[in-house]
Amino acid sequence: MLQQGQAITFQQRLEIAELTAAGQTGPQIAGLMNCSFYTVRKWRRRFEKGGRTALSSHMGRPRTGVLSKFSTELKQLIIQLRKDHPGWGPDTLLVALHKTTQTSALALPSRARLAAFLKQRGLTRPYQTHIELFQAPKKPLEQPHQEWQLDAQGSTQVEGVGKVSLITIIDVVSRLKVESYPSLEHRNPSLPEYQMALRRAFLNYGMPKRITLDHGTVFYDNTTPSPFPTKLHLWFIGLDIEVGFIRKRQPTDHGMIERTHQIMTKQALLGQKYSSQVGLWNGLDERREVLNTELSVRTLKKAPLKAYPQAKHSGRYYQPQWEEDLLDLQRVGTYLGQGHWFRRVKGNGHFNLGGLGYYIGNRLIGKLLEIRFDPAKMSLKCQPEESQEVLELPVQGISKIDLMGE
Secondary structure, eight states: OOOTTOOOOHHHHHHHHHHHHTTOOHHHHHHHHTSOHHHHHHHHHHHHHHGGGGGGOOOSSOGGGTTTTSOHHHHHHHHHHHHHOTTOOHHHHHHHHHHHHOOOGGGSOOHHHHHHHHHHTTOSOOOOOOOOOOOOOOOOOOSTTSOEEEEEOOOEEEBTTEEEEEEEEEETTTOOEEEEEEEESOSSOOHHHHHHHHHHHHHHHOOOSEEEEOOOTTTSOOSSSSOOOOHHHHHHHHTTOEEEEOOTTOGGGGHHHHHHHHHHIIIIITTOBOSSHHHHHHHHHHHHHHHHHTSOBTTTTBOHHHHOGGGGOOSOOOOGGGHHHHOOHHHHHHHHTTOEEEEEOOTTSEEEETTEEEEOOGGGTTOEEEEEEETTTTEEEEEETTOOOOEEEEOOSOSHHHHHOO
């Protein structure tokens, strides 16, 4: 829970307003957001009186009050030290001030007031609350192909072909080894390689209902606390495949596929020599066939396809020539319409979303934007902090060609 006197971010204030508009009570909102009821009440009242712009109010004494008891020369010195050393925090600045001014610690501001002064002057890095990507609730797993796990293994040196990183797919219920696609000379397989591996899997076994991923860069945007779905993620959504993410830094959530990596490495890579990529591919396919039809899985006490004969196909048929028709952009738009994102406008008047740059104007440099998606217009609605103005930009990178790649 937030400590008394600790500020909440603009995004959190906006969430309080949205929950209020949705009919949630103060205690309910406080419980959902893990903060004080009095904090919720304060921002509910401000929103009711002043609307969205009131959410940008600042707590505590007026802006002119920070370090008002200290000399102008001292404040200018603090600003100069911070600009000369942008990585210095309040503690380091206090040490430097003591040495520079040759005064006692009693004549200097406290660490808290110095931090407040830096924030007031715009000399701190803006903080953004982390927003999780929307995930459909996970259902109990009872049948094959309700859920696949997808992951890529670190590279292994294989005689004859060099470094190999396996893209592995396994069905959770049946333990069926769906695919083991060899990526050569790439420690981290690319988006086209993941799509190729998945298309092979769809051809052989049909499309699953759901697929789970870790937080690799192809799967998840790790560069911001407000991540936008990746192209692979949106490709899945367009094909009517639900996406789930394991918890960060919790590889045990993908324990099944981690074990499968080890099995495929021992079965098909260690101590083996292949004369070509085709030979490697054939070797992997042959080993996977043996594992699926002949070798028992300890938890099943049978081979996967003997324990679950229905795992031969999901019933959701796929052909490459059908993909453009199967890919539904309306489904993608509906998914994006459930989320919102925050981006700060850079010095060139641009912000980045989904790896693509958008120009919104130099007058908004430094402003924090709340961004929502309009499925009807396939556009972005951008609202600057402290403003009722909404700017509309056409979305980029969400055509069928963009999502399908080559």
